[in-house]
Amino acid sequence: MQGRDFLTLSDVSAKELREILDFSIKLKEIKYSEELKGKTLAMLFAKTSTRTRVSFETAMTQLNGHAINLNWNETNFVKGDLKDEAKILGLYCDAVMARVFTHDQILSIAEGCDKPVINGMDDLHHPCQALADLLTILETKGKFKGLKLGWVGDGTNVCNSLIQGAEMVGMKAVIATPKGYEPKVKTSATIIQDPKEAARGADILVTDTWISLGFEKEKEERMRVFPPYQLNTQLLALAKKDCIVLHCLPAQRGHEITSDVMDSPQSKIFQESENRLHTEKALLLKLI
Numbered sequence: 001m002q003g004r005d006f007l008t009l010s011d012v013s014a015k016e017l018r019e020i021l022d023f024s025i026k027l028k029e030i031k032y033s034e035e036l037k038g039k040t041l042a043m044l045f046a047k048t049s050t051r052t053r054v055s056f057e058t059a060m061t062q063l064n065g066h067a068i069n070l071n072w073n074e075t076n077f078v079k080g081d082l083k084d085e086a087k088i089l090g091l092y093c094d095a096v097m098a099r100v101f102t103h104d105q106i107l108s109i110a111e112g113c114d115k116p117v118i119n120g121m122d123d124l125h126h127p128c129q130a131l132a133d134l135l136t137i138l139e140t141k142g143k144f145k146g147l148k149l150g151w152v153g154d155g156t157n158v159c160n161s162l163i164q165g166a167e168m169v170g171m172k173a174v175i176a177t178p179k180g181y182e183p184k185v186k187t188s189a190t191i192i193q194d195p196k197e198a199a200r201g202a203d204i205l206v207t208d209t210w211i212s213l214g215f216e217k218e219k220e221e222r223m224r225v226f227p228p229y230q231l232n233t234q235l236l237a238l239a240k241k242d243c244i245v246l247h248c249l250p251a252q253r254g255h256e257i258t259s260d261v262m263d264s265p266q267s268k269i270f271q272e273s274e275n276r277l278h279t280e281k282a283l284l285l286k287l288i
């Protein structure tokens, strides 16, 4: 995988995906190493972030490399040609991680940059989040094959990446969204509107914010259509007894997920968040 981009989960094979996950588990035991000594990661953010920013920077620190945080608005990405600007980052740095507004933007950055480009989230994909989600499922269930993953709520970029991942590892994904909010990436996932059907017999239940970054102007409409999709104790009761709950965070407690579910023993949400660090270390070591 050395030198390659990671823009969507389909940039890796099913075998490579499993290798990244298995490597992440090994890295949890090691924590610090010298493997990226002298290497620099440019981190470009056009949108806000807590987890992506801190997990990637910490990953570089623990591997003895360095990360540069670039606020999009303080760079000439705002006024220059994306490919030219990205080319320069590649001349200085060993890899680029970028959170951008559109998938076309990450494609342009990858086209311009000769070093590995990692998608830190765009409007269609959040592949780094899907890696952490898959690792959390593997750690808690010990397998993927035959598991039912139910998604309730908005068919977000995280949903797109997770259902790509589910297909690659052999999980059955059942996605329940209001009409008009379906995931945009085509996979073998079953797309329905009934949240109870997604939850029934599920091994994993996942949700995401109803108002993703960039959709703030739609708040009123979204608050009208999404409440039947809330991940609460009644919905969780339809799933298997050992069903785990995931959410990429940040969560709006009391909206897409209730606090009693989020703080329940079935919630693996904070393990999932921590796993961003471990999967990103594995990814950086594979790509750089």
Ligand code: CP
Binding pocket: 048, 049, 050, 051, 052, 053, 121, 129, 248, 249, 250
């Ligand atoms: N889940 C996630 O990507 O978190 P941030 O937006 O805080 O980076």
